Amino acid sequence: MRYSLAGLIANAATGNRRWKPLWREPEPKASYDVVFVGGGGHGLATAHYLAKEHGITKVAVVEKSYLGSGNVGRNTTIVRSNYMLPGNVPFYEWSMKLWEGLERDLNYNTMVSQRGVLNVFHSDPQRDAYARRGNAMRLHGVDSELLDREQVRAIVPFVDFDNARFPVRGGLLQRRGGTVRHDAVAWGYARAADRRGVDIIQNCAATGFRIEGGCIFGVETEKGFIAANKVALACAGNSSRVATMAGLRLPIESHSVQAFVTEGVKPVIDVVMTFGAGHFYVSQSDKGGLVFGGDIEGYNSYAQRGNLPVIEDVCEGGMALMPVIGRLRILRSWGGLLDMTMDGSPIIDRTPIDGLYLNAGWCYGGFKATPASGWCFAHLIATNEPHPLAAAYRLDRFAAGRVIDEKGMGAQPNLH
Amino acid sequence: MRITCPYCGERSLEEFTYRGDATVRRPDTLEPGAAEAWVDYVYRRDNPAGLHKEHWHHSAGCHAWLVVTRNMSTHEIVAVEFAKPGAAE
Numbered sequence: 001m002r003y004s005l006a007g008l009i010a011n012a013a014t015g016n017r018r019w020k021p022l023w024r025e026p027e028p029k030a031s032y033d034v035v036f037v038g039g040g041g042h043g044l045a046t047a048h049y050l051a052k053e054h055g056i057t058k059v060a061v062v063e064k065s066y067l068g069s070g071n072v073g074r075n076t077t078i079v080r081s082n083y084m085l086p087g088n089v090p091f092y093e094w095s096m097k098l099w100e101g102l103e104r105d106l107n108y109n110t111m112v113s114q115r116g117v118l119n120v121f122h123s124d125p126q127r128d129a130y131a132r133r134g135n136a137m138r139l140h141g142v143d144s145e146l147l148d149r150e151q152v153r154a155i156v157p158f159v160d161f162d163n164a165r166f167p168v169r170g171g172l173l174q175r176r177g178g179t180v181r182h183d184a185v186a187w188g189y190a191r192a193a194d195r196r197g198v199d200i201i202q203n204c205a206a207t208g209f210r211i212e213g214g215c216i217f218g219v220e221t222e223k224g225f226i227a228a229n230k231v232a233l234a235c236a237g238n239s240s241r242v243a244t245m246a247g248l249r250l251p252i253e254s255h256s257v258q259a260f261v262t263e264g265v266k267p268v269i270d271v272v273m274t275f276g277a278g279h280f281y282v283s284q285s286d287k288g289g290l291v292f293g294g295d296i297e298g299y300n301s302y303a304q305r306g307n308l309p310v311i312e313d314v315c316e317g318g319m320a321l322m323p324v325i326g327r328l329r330i331l332r333s334w335g336g337l338l339d340m341t342m343d344g345s346p347i348i349d350r351t352p353i354d355g356l357y358l359n360a361g362w363c364y365g366g367f368k369a370t371p372a373s374g375w376c377f378a379h380l381i382a383t384n385e386p387h388p389l390a391a392a393y394r395l396d397r398f399a400a401g402r403v404i405d406e407k408g409m410g411a412q413p414n415l416h
Numbered sequence: 417m418r419i420t421c422p423y424c425g426e427r428s429l430e431e432f433t434y435r436g437d438a439t440v441r442r443p444d445t446l447e448p449g450a451a452e453a454w455v456d457y458v459y460r461r462d463n464p465a466g467l468h469k470e471h472w473h474h475s476a477g478c479h480a481w482l483v484v485t486r487n488m489s490t491h492e493i494v495a496v497e498f499a500k501p502g503a504a505e
Contacts, residue, residue: 240463251459
């Protein structure tokens with residue numbers, strides 16, 4: 001069912017009883033051309049682009065839980081392409097361009113809101129660093145503006161500009177950045193892939209791989225064996241656990257990061273804003289809650305929840321930047337499960353096993369990359385060659401010394 | 417999460433600093449195949465979803481290095497020992 005204004009009116013006139021589910025719930029077939037392990041944003045996006053751009057539709061996506069249960073439904077919905085390194089900027093900018101056309105591509109309202117991403121800075125050296133980042137972006141054709149204090153004040157007047165320790169001196173603004181409704185991204189890609197014939201199999205965990213002579217032959221799942229000559233892992237958070245079943249040891253640790261939402265209030269902040277002197281970022285959802293987050297927990301975890309010291313740390317960052325937030329009550333907090341690579345950058349590559357492809361290591365920045373990750377991973381699976389935009393995201397870059405250290409992120413950046 | 421330090425007793429997480437996997441050993445650079453062993457040591461991880469032996473430093477307490485055995489899926493701490501044998505004496 002294609003969504004349109006005529007369809008909306010027709011359904012409204014008939015009491016909204018004729019809407020169809022967004023995707024089928026098929027049983028797995030005995031074999032496919034490609035099987036995805038992981039039905040998160042990246043797996044679903046890849047299945048969509050594989051079908052649409054490469055015509056490969058005999059595809060299954062197996063997901064251990066329900067769609068949207070993992071990181072695609074747990075992130076803070078921010079999209080941006082304010083990167084600096086050559087291996088990163090063109091990739092994330094392509095992602096931004098795909099976000100800009102996503103709703104037309106998917107025929108689905110993903111609520112793309114280009115409200116701007118504002119990174120404030122607090123000192124002269126930090127201004128230099130942000131100016132350099134902004135210049136690197138513009139050299140790659142990405143929009144960025146260096147704002148002075150008064151220009152920042154015009155956007156976020158409630159910020160504590162004269163904070164004794166962290167006075168705000170200005171900011172770097174990417175106007176094309178913003179937020180996208182995260183669940184809708186999962187649902188929209190799932191619906192689009194399903195309409196092209198992709199089987200999405202929920203509540204069906206992969207339990208092993210059939211590998212003989214260094215080649216993959218299929219995936220063992222809770223619903224039986226599924227044969228495929230190409231198997232693609234897109235299960236960030238659990239990449240190590242799944243890859244271990246194929247005998248791979250990855251340069252990844254699983255960590256937890258928390259996010260928070262306050263009670264709903266009237267519109268107060270109409271951009272995404274980040275604190276430059278600690279790890280705190282905030283935006284306001286359409287329901288009015290302030291959605292904010294900060295650092296990872298700092299110890300390995302698969303628990304999808306965090307502890308109180310980080311909550312305190314994040315809230316202190318919020319109070320230093322915008323004391324008005326202190327009047328709000330936190331409604332909910334939750335945790336996401338992250339693949340932290342050792343350099344803070346992702347992996348989209350072949351593996352030593354023929355036919356087994358890896359999409360992993362998104363650290364705490366995977367959501368914004370969803371479209372480009374799907375685009376490039378689909379290219380890799382279809383052609384067996386890396387897409388030029390993702391050529392730097394090699395699995396062997398750690399051994400080769402070609403790490404991509406965007407800003408000292410990684411599992412243990414040792415910045416503190 | 418609270419960690420029971422063998423010296424100080426049960427203390428808040430904020431007093432401890434995480435180091436990572438306590439089962440790996442720094443490779444000997446003079447051994448054959450040392451380059452690959454170093455890549456393994458520096459970059460690759462077992463990253464199990466169950467019990468994990470890991471180093472924690474009681475940095476805001478007694479400064480002891482501890483080996484904590486923790487379930488990564490539940491955060492349940494099964495055992496806490498001194499990293500250095502004989503440190504209890």
